[in-house]
Amino acid sequence: MDVKKERKTKIVFEKRLQVPTWINLVVPIVSVFFALVFSGIFLKLTGQSPLTVYLAMYRSAFGSAYGFSETLVKAIPLMLTSFGVAIAFKMVIWNIGAEGQLLLGALASTGIALAFPDLPRILLIMMMIAAAMIAGGLWALIPGFAKAQWNVNEVITSLMLNYVAINVVDYFVYGPWKDTAGFGFPQTATFSQNAWLPTWGTTRIHFGLIIALVISILLYIVLNRTRWGYEVKVIGESRNVARYSGMSIKKNILLVMLLSGALAGMGGMLEVSGVVHKLDPHLSIGLGYSAIIVAWLSRLNPFVIVIVSMLFGGLINGGFSIQMFGIPAATATMLQGAILFFVLGGDIFARYRIKMIK
Amino acid sequence: MKNVKKYLVALIVLSMVFSMIGCSGADVPAEEPEDNEPSDEQPAEKIKVGMIYIGPPGDAGWTYAHDEGRKYLEAQIPNVEVIYVESVAESSDSERVMTELVEQGCEIVFATSFGYMDFMLNVANKYPDVAFYHCSGYKTTPNMSTYFGRIYQARYLTGLVAGSMTEANQIGYIAAHPIPEVIRGINAFTLGVREANPEATVNVVWTNTWYDPAKEKEAAKGSLDSGVDVIAQHQDTPGPQQAAEEVGAYAIGYNTDMSSFAPKANLTSAVWDWGPYYVSAVQAVLDGSFEEGQYWGGLADGIVDIAPFNESVPADVVASVEAKKAELIAGDFDVFDGPVKDQDGNVVVAEGETLSDGDLLSMMWFVEGVNGVIPE
Numbered sequence: 082m083d084v085k086k087e088r089k090t091k092i093v094f095e096k097r098l099q100v101p102t103w104i105n106l107v108v109p110i111v112s113v114f115f116a117l118v119f120s121g122i123f124l125k126l127t128g129q130s131p132l133t134v135y136l137a138m139y140r141s142a143f144g145s146a147y148g149f150s151e152t153l154v155k156a157i158p159l160m161l162t163s164f165g166v167a168i169a170f171k172m173v174i175w176n177i178g179a180e181g182q183l184l185l186g187a188l189a190s191t192g193i194a195l196a197f198p199d200l201p202r203i204l205l206i207m208m209m210i211a212a213a214m215i216a217g218g219l220w221a222l223i224p225g226f227a228k229a230q231w232n233v234n235e236v237i238t239s240l241m242l243n244y245v246a247i248n249v250v251d252y253f254v255y256g257p258w259k260d261t262a263g264f265g266f267p268q269t270a271t272f273s274q275n276a277w278l279p280t281w282g283t284t285r286i287h288f289g290l291i292i293a294l295v296i297s298i299l300l301y302i303v304l305n306r307t308r309w310g311y312e313v314k315v316i317g318e319s320r321n322v323a324r325y326s327g328m329s330i331k332k333n334i335l336l337v338m339l340l341s342g343a344l345a346g347m348g349g350m351l352e353v354s355g356v357v358h359k360l361d362p363h364l365s366i367g368l369g370y371s372a373i374i375v376a377w378l379s380r381l382n383p384f385v386i387v388i389v390s391m392l393f394g395g396l397i398n399g400g401f402s403i404q405m406f407g408i409p410a411a412t413a414t415m416l417q418g419a420i421l422f423f424v425l426g427g428d429i430f431a432r433y434r435i436k437m438i439k
Numbered sequence: 440m441k442n443v444k445k446y447l448v449a450l451i452v453l454s455m456v457f458s459m460i461g462c463s464g465a466d467v468p469a470e471e472p473e474d475n476e477p478s479d480e481q482p483a484e485k486i487k488v489g490m491i492y493i494g495p496p497g498d499a500g501w502t503y504a505h506d507e508g509r510k511y512l513e514a515q516i517p518n519v520e521v522i523y524v525e526s527v528a529e530s531s532d533s534e535r536v537m538t539e540l541v542e543q544g545c546e547i548v549f550a551t552s553f554g555y556m557d558f559m560l561n562v563a564n565k566y567p568d569v570a571f572y573h574c575s576g577y578k579t580t581p582n583m584s585t586y587f588g589r590i591y592q593a594r595y596l597t598g599l600v601a602g603s604m605t606e607a608n609q610i611g612y613i614a615a616h617p618i619p620e621v622i623r624g625i626n627a628f629t630l631g632v633r634e635a636n637p638e639a640t641v642n643v644v645w646t647n648t649w650y651d652p653a654k655e656k657e658a659a660k661g662s663l664d665s666g667v668d669v670i671a672q673h674q675d676t677p678g679p680q681q682a683a684e685e686v687g688a689y690a691i692g693y694n695t696d697m698s699s700f701a702p703k704a705n706l707t708s709a710v711w712d713w714g715p716y717y718v719s720a721v722q723a724v725l726d727g728s729f730e731e732g733q734y735w736g737g738l739a740d741g742i743v744d745i746a747p748f749n750e751s752v753p754a755d756v757v758a759s760v761e762a763k764k765a766e767l768i769a770g771d772f773d774v775f776d777g778p779v780k781d782q783d784g785n786v787v788v789a790e791g792e793t794l795s796d797g798d799l800l801s802m803m804w805f806v807e808g809v810n811g812v813i814p815e
Contacts, residue, residue, distance in 0.1 A: 352531075366532075410524075
């Protein structure tokens with residue numbers, strides 16, 4: 082009897098060495114399916130028709146020309162911040178600061194746009210991009226340097242700098258850069274048209290989409306086809322191996338953070354120059370945090386990031402649209418949360434083999 | 440490389456599944472809403488009105504007051520159907536939401552926070568046949584007007600109450616953003632406080648947020664810890680009221696009668712009544728008499744008022760407040776009638792003068808008696 086009692090069933094998670102293709106196909110689909118079923122029960126209980134809600138959400142995000150164009154608009158800054166996060170994560174540097182780096186990029190490009198409103202459009206936009214990348218990169222370099230020099234935990238420092246960045250932006254829009262003709266309201270004047278990225282037709286899709294797509298290709302090449310990309314990968318997999326083979330970990334931490342921040346900073350520039358045309362305190366509502374989820378779900382692959390960013394952008398936008406069918410905002414947020422929870426949770430079945438040991 | 444292909448394939452399949460769901464959907468329910476809704480109700484005549492809210496209607500404050508206005512509108516004009524979207528950030532998201540509301544058939548759109556201004560302007564330019572109303576802004580077009588109320592008049596009256604009730608002569612004011620709307624309210628409140636009690640000062644704490652119940656409450660707690668015994672506020676929720684109730688201090692509410700959240704603490708509230716305005720704004724569009732303009736109603740119009748007094752407010756205070764209210768309504772007196780001094784003691788409004796609406800709308804200075812800083 083006693084012996085039998087001792088024999089407990091154990092559940093063991095065993096990391097998959099090779100993830101079979103079918104797993105990568107089936108797991109996300111099944112995850113989304115379960116999320117929809119789970120939320121469906123919830124919706125049904127609150128008196129909604131789940132199918133109607135899902136279709137409304139889908140249609141507004143992907144099913145109409147306008148909806149899809151807005152999904153792309155939402156996805157553009159998300160792509161940039163996700164690229165930035167992905168390259169840091171590749172080297173197992175946890176840059177949680179994309180939000181702040183994006184804001185600093187937006188701030189720097191706003192400074193250029195306000196200071197040189199009459200420059201030729203191409204020159205002005207190039208300068209804004211450069212300023213945004215430098216500002217975002219330097220902002221990321223602060224935790225990067227602390228990490229490289231003193232091994233300070235970058236999760237904490239990069240996260241905390243997000244709050245500093247919010248306050249820096251607030252300082253400028255409430256203070257020196259406040260629109261003098263704006264009755265004291267906290268926002269800059271609208272940029273001169275020279276500082277606006279060209280848009281496509283009547284939509285808000287702007288040139289940033291092309292930039293994002295080009296960067297995805299460049300980033301893929303850098304990460305997979307260059308010596309430096311290889312170093313990043315080796316350092317990410319084993320610091321010791323990298324050290325023994327003579328790679329400079331310090332130098333690479335600095336480089337990776339610089340690039341990571343520069344990409345997020347460019348995301349901020351694209352948003353102010355492409356969409357908002359001014360700086361106000363409401364520029365980024367968590368784009369830098371969503372980027373962490375997007376990069377992780379995309380397995381840090383730039384091409385996959387492009388697609389996942391669009392799905393994510395659609396998920397965000399769809400949440401607003403279903404309110405027009407009488408779904409409260411809280412339910413929409415719950416729905417988004419459930420989908421993310423199931424997809425992220427389901428990921429464990431792709432990465433690990435789960436065994437029952439008796 | 441191999442891995443990459445796998446992920447790509449996975450995602451393509453995923454998106455195909457999404458689109459399959461979508462395709463089947465496009466066939467079936469695309470017609471459903473259009474068939475169903477009009478056949479249930481009387482067809483054609485339903486006027487769709489769109490509204491966007493900065494917070495949830497359950498905030499018990501700003502958005503709640505607008506939502507009450509929506510209900511009033513729907514009750515008064517039965518063939519109006521309001522589609523509202525809550526918790527819309529004052530970001531580029533709002534432009535999409537307003538566009539979608541118009542695409543859903545809304546002929547009138549109300550945006551109930553300042554930060555929607557430029558986004559609404561873009562949408563208004565895109566849809567010249569739709570009427571747009573923006574709350575608390577200053578930009579208008581031939582199809583976009585603004586609306587707001589002289590809540591500062593009500594705040595002056597609540598200031599009289601606060602000034603009479605403070606024993607510490609220190610009043611805390613939890614304020615959202617350092618913009619003219621908020622500063623005007625602080626000044627009007629302070630003028631009321633000093634009218635009742637020339638010794639009292641009003642200590643301003645900025646939260647830099649309209650809607651953040653926890654932060655609003657924390658700011659009020661901090662203010663109470665510093666020795667104030669009355670909390671006034673310009674926020675979207677009763678968070679500051681609850682902080683005052685917990686420590687046995689007094690509070691002055693805003694937006695709605697907040698006494699149910701702080702039955703002992705809340706002395707009175709400066710409140711909004713948007714309903715009648717929403718009815719007249721919609722009626723103007725229906726009558727074809729919409730005009731570009733800026734509506735700024737006061738106590739006399741009923742769009743702003745003060746809530747019933749707490750029983751702890753003495754009868755003589757109630758009487759003097761009611762008397763001032765009558766004067767304000769009659770136009771015998773205005774809140775910013777001179778002499779008014781600024782924080783440094785300089786006379787800004789001379790005896791016998793008052794401030795113009797332009798001065799009020801761009802007010803970026805504090806009156807004497809305010810202890811606080813406007814960030815520059």
